[in-house]
Amino acid sequence: MAQGLAQKYVNLLLVLLLLLSMYPVFPRAGAYTTSPSFPQQEIIDQTRDWIDLTNKKLTSSGDRYTDIVSVDYFSDGKILNSTLWLLLPFKERPIRENVNFGMYIDADFNSKTGYGGIDYQIEIRWNNDTQQWSKVTESWSHYGDTRVLENISNYSGFYERGGKYVVLSADLTKLFHPQKYKVLFYAEVKKNDSTKTDFTRWVAIPPLQLIVSTSPGTVEITKGEQKTIEVKVNSTQGYEPTVTRCLYSQTLRFLQSS
Incomplete structure (x- = not known):
């Protein structure tokens, strides 16, 4: 009987050790439940500074409603909110093949993770075939493969008719609450097998000190x-x-x- 009782305690101890060894796999409750919050910041972007992705050259010729002049951005720790200010009013129904407004996110300040350092992409897309806007959040792999985390079709409410801006946000909960990250904003048009993109500079979040x-x-x-x-x-x-x-x-x- 004593031997059986001892074996029972040995088995219990082994189970406890197994559970303890698994513990680090699970995050602590409440750890990184929000990203850093910060007040509104602003960056200025030059006009007529698109990049033709076909030949990788700068060009001053592009659709001016995709010409970013500045970006305002702030966060409450859960949502990263931004306003992309444009040179000309936003076009609700553009005639181009594709029109995109988005942001690339380096979620860990590490150029070796994600695709060239880009871990996530949040993009508002116009599809000329469906005549609809959509908002897509994607995760990027090291080799450029993507996984869709969220796809909102027939997306609306991100602009005002006649307004020279687009409102773009990122749900940081879907990105696992990054604590230190970088963001690059962009706007682009695809027409006749040519894509012209206006990039801002990278910004550090929380704001660099x-x-x-x-x-x-x-x-x-x-x-x-x-x-x-x-x-x-x-x-x-x-x-x-x-x-x-x-x-x-x-x-x-x-x-x-x-």
Whole structure:
């Protein structure tokens, strides 16, 4: 009887060890239930700066209702909201083969994951055959394969007639609440086997914060004197810190670091 009882406890212990070994596979309740929230930000984009994806060259010739002039964006931690401001009013029923407004998302600041670093795509698409707009959220693999996470057909409510903008949002819950990510906005038209796309620059989320410091910490310069001073530009959001050396005179020079 004692031997049977001992075997029972051994079996129970093995079950507990098995459950403990499986525990890390499941996320903790409440872990990363939201992404970082932040107030409205704005980026400015040049006009007439499409890229012809057929020949990979810049072109100033394109449909101007797909010319992005600026983007406003903010997040409550659950939804990333953006407004793509356009050069000309949005066309509710364009005559082109395809018209797309979207965003690419690098969900982990890692160029080795996803397709060239792109993990997700959110896109509002016009199909000239069906005469409808749709909104599609896709996950991208390392080799460019896609998996549709959401497809909303006959999509509406993302524009105002006569308005020079498109409203585009991303449900961050479908992207597993990224904590540090990058977004690139775009608008494009496909016609006659040619696709012309207007890309913005990548933006870091949460918004990038830079800390600028000098070495030595205190700098004293007299009239006519020149000194070599080390200026450190340190990013808090995943970029490589950059160290720049320059000559200082009476006028402090502005430094830009990418």
